[in-house]
Amino acid sequence: MKIAVDAVGGDFYPKNPIEGALAALSEFDDLSILLLGPEEQVRKELGNHDYPSERIQVVHAPEIVGMKESPAVAIKTKQESSIVVGMGLHKAGQVDGFVSAGNTGALLAASTFILGKLEGVHRPTIATFYPTIKGFRLLVDAGANLELKPDHAVQFARMAQVYSKVILNIEEPTVGLLNVGEEEEKGTDNLKLIHAALKPVSGFIGNVEGRDVLSGKADIYVCDGVVGNILLKFGETIPATLMKMLQTAVAKTTIDPDDVIQTQKILKAALAPFDYQRVGGIPFLGVNGVSIVGHGGSSPLAIKNMIKSAIDCVKHDINGQIVSSLN
Amino acid sequence: MKIAVDAVGGDFYPKNPIEGALAALSEFDDLSILLLGPEEQVRKELGNHDYPSERIQVVHAPEIVGMKESPAVAIKTKQESSIVVGMGLHKAGQVDGFVSAGNTGALLAASTFILGKLEGVHRPTIATFYPTIKGFRLLVDAGANLELKPDHAVQFARMAQVYSKVILNIEEPTVGLLNVGEEEEKGTDNLKLIHAALKPVSGFIGNVEGRDVLSGKADIYVCDGVVGNILLKFGETIPATLMKMLQTAVAKTTIDPDDVIQTQKILKAALAPFDYQRVGGIPFLGVNGVSIVGHGGSSPLAIKNMIKSAIDCVKHDINGQIVSSLN
Numbered sequence: 001m002k003i004a005v006d007a008v009g010g011d012f013y014p015k016n017p018i019e020g021a022l023a024a025l026s027e028f029d030d031l032s033i034l035l036l037g038p039e040e041q042v043r044k045e046l047g048n049h050d051y052p053s054e055r056i057q058v059v060h061a062p063e064i065v066g067m068k069e070s071p072a073v074a075i076k077t078k079q080e081s082s083i084v085v086g087m088g089l090h091k092a093g094q095v096d097g098f099v100s101a102g103n104t105g106a107l108l109a110a111s112t113f114i115l116g117k118l119e120g121v122h123r124p125t126i127a128t129f130y131p132t133i134k135g136f137r138l139l140v141d142a143g144a145n146l147e148l149k150p151d152h153a154v155q156f157a158r159m160a161q162v163y164s165k166v167i168l169n170i171e172e173p174t175v176g177l178l179n180v181g182e183e184e185e186k187g188t189d190n191l192k193l194i195h196a197a198l199k200p201v202s203g204f205i206g207n208v209e210g211r212d213v214l215s216g217k218a219d220i221y222v223c224d225g226v227v228g229n230i231l232l233k234f235g236e237t238i239p240a241t242l243m244k245m246l247q248t249a250v251a252k253t254t255i256d257p258d259d260v261i262q263t264q265k266i267l268k269a270a271l272a273p274f275d276y277q278r279v280g281g282i283p284f285l286g287v288n289g290v291s292i293v294g295h296g297g298s299s300p301l302a303i304k305n306m307i308k309s310a311i312d313c314v315k316h317d318i319n320g321q322i323v324s325s326l327n
Numbered sequence: 328m329k330i331a332v333d334a335v336g337g338d339f340y341p342k343n344p345i346e347g348a349l350a351a352l353s354e355f356d357d358l359s360i361l362l363l364g365p366e367e368q369v370r371k372e373l374g375n376h377d378y379p380s381e382r383i384q385v386v387h388a389p390e391i392v393g394m395k396e397s398p399a400v401a402i403k404t405k406q407e408s409s410i411v412v413g414m415g416l417h418k419a420g421q422v423d424g425f426v427s428a429g430n431t432g433a434l435l436a437a438s439t440f441i442l443g444k445l446e447g448v449h450r451p452t453i454a455t456f457y458p459t460i461k462g463f464r465l466l467v468d469a470g471a472n473l474e475l476k477p478d479h480a481v482q483f484a485r486m487a488q489v490y491s492k493v494i495l496n497i498e499e500p501t502v503g504l505l506n507v508g509e510e511e512e513k514g515t516d517n518l519k520l521i522h523a524a525l526k527p528v529s530g531f532i533g534n535v536e537g538r539d540v541l542s543g544k545a546d547i548y549v550c551d552g553v554v555g556n557i558l559l560k561f562g563e564t565i566p567a568t569l570m571k572m573l574q575t576a577v578a579k580t581t582i583d584p585d586d587v588i589q590t591q592k593i594l595k596a597a598l599a600p601f602d603y604q605r606v607g608g609i610p611f612l613g614v615n616g617v618s619i620v621g622h623g624g625s626s627p628l629a630i631k632n633m634i635k636s637a638i639d640c641v642k643h644d645i646n647g648q649i650v651s652s653l654n
Binding site: 133143146147178179180187188191209210211213214215223225226227229230231232233234235236237238241242244245246248249250252253259260262263266267269270271272273 | 460470473474505506507514515518536537538540541542550552553554556557558559560561562563564565568569571572573575576577579580586587589590593594596597598599600
């Protein structure tokens, strides 16, 4: 099992990607890793750690794609970036998967153009993990497809079902269409068409509402990329917002400081299911390869879990399963 | 000041609307209230309370619009419902405003068709209060207009600005367009057109993202009714979800029960800004009258605050201000 890791992706490179890669090597015996980035920079960081040198290979990729760069321009002009080089190695079959906490748009573009689409796939999609009271569930599309066509929605649902089975161990994942009401006739004309198209999908439970997300009513929430992106970014701010609100509330009262510390501990434990690090990254579904992207702020633990997701995708032949499910 | 209150709207009628109305009478000296509903039912509930009978009038409206009824059908067929009768009294100038915790769609339809639109208004809209770390802010549209046209978006923003000034006491409310990224070129073609149309609006701060909602980056978040409705219903589930997650976390630990009680108290205080009862209801903006709708589960306190909002709208001539702001 060989996974390429973007050593210069995200907000904390090369430290976090490299520490995450080394953690993955400790956890998975049959794993070896290619680290992509400017060689000197990568080797310097590696020098701070003990590591099994026979299982690590550094691939020189001198260019770095910034987090705010235009994806299309970056992919075209930075042919020697970790993203383009890494995806090329994956395309050439030299690695089994590619993991990065870098520029999501650039990674999606590179995945789509370099790896290509799986047989029968109209459009690749980004499915994101969403925390619910039942654990993480999937929200698809999370921003790759701002407008949602009915036949695309059906493919996104089916691909997310395969991913749910493999990565979240949900046997028969249910699918809900995010809408403004439960009734079939609710929503825009396009949402009604999507509803009709989703009906034949096994596990489709109909429309779900905003109130049904945190309760985990569906295993997969289907929506367009605008709704998905807004909900994704909104959800990420909930834990920190609550901690701030807690501080404000505490500042207004005369509570024993020990109780405050205790409260923060309990609240932190309560919010643990919202911690994205546990799942690490999100997949590009529908591309001809295994490409996992993480949050820019990914910690070493998050990177390690992204690598784990990539390994699981390879081991379970997720793309073979996706092709079967669509045809 | 005369406000009509739907005594049979919401999930807990007639108790909650009537208790809320009586609370408002205690708070506002110059107020009198018309209670609309089946007379016997209303008088029976009134009999459970002491109240200033000279300031309460019961108007017999024998029909009740159910929470799940089709708005268009309900308004057409239930001419003697509290909603249709109350809106008719408002149209006839016999009351200064109408307040209900009933079927939102039916209330919007009745407000639009019976009261009519204000001069120059393309479409009435529902603006909802949204809790942020800075206090309540407005999200518009919250579900009345599932698709958003650029010129409608501009009117929604301007109307919400007037409402923010009057009800939230924000002097120069800022406006953000909810989008998938901050940059001007982000989003669907329609979102780009809306962005361009909003540019001349004083206080427009550009695109905002899902992560900017809870932080209160803008005073007014403009979005289409699909996004608004999903975010509104999502937000409403946050406090209860957290309390459940807290219970789960607590059940897994061996914490002193006293600490748990303390924690719940602190968390409840922290979540108080999320309590919709504080603002009570949301306005239909752009109709030729004052029409405030509340959550189906509205408590007496929420109903009382809805009545307060209606009074504020009348006192500040909100509709006069809206017409000026649009022309």
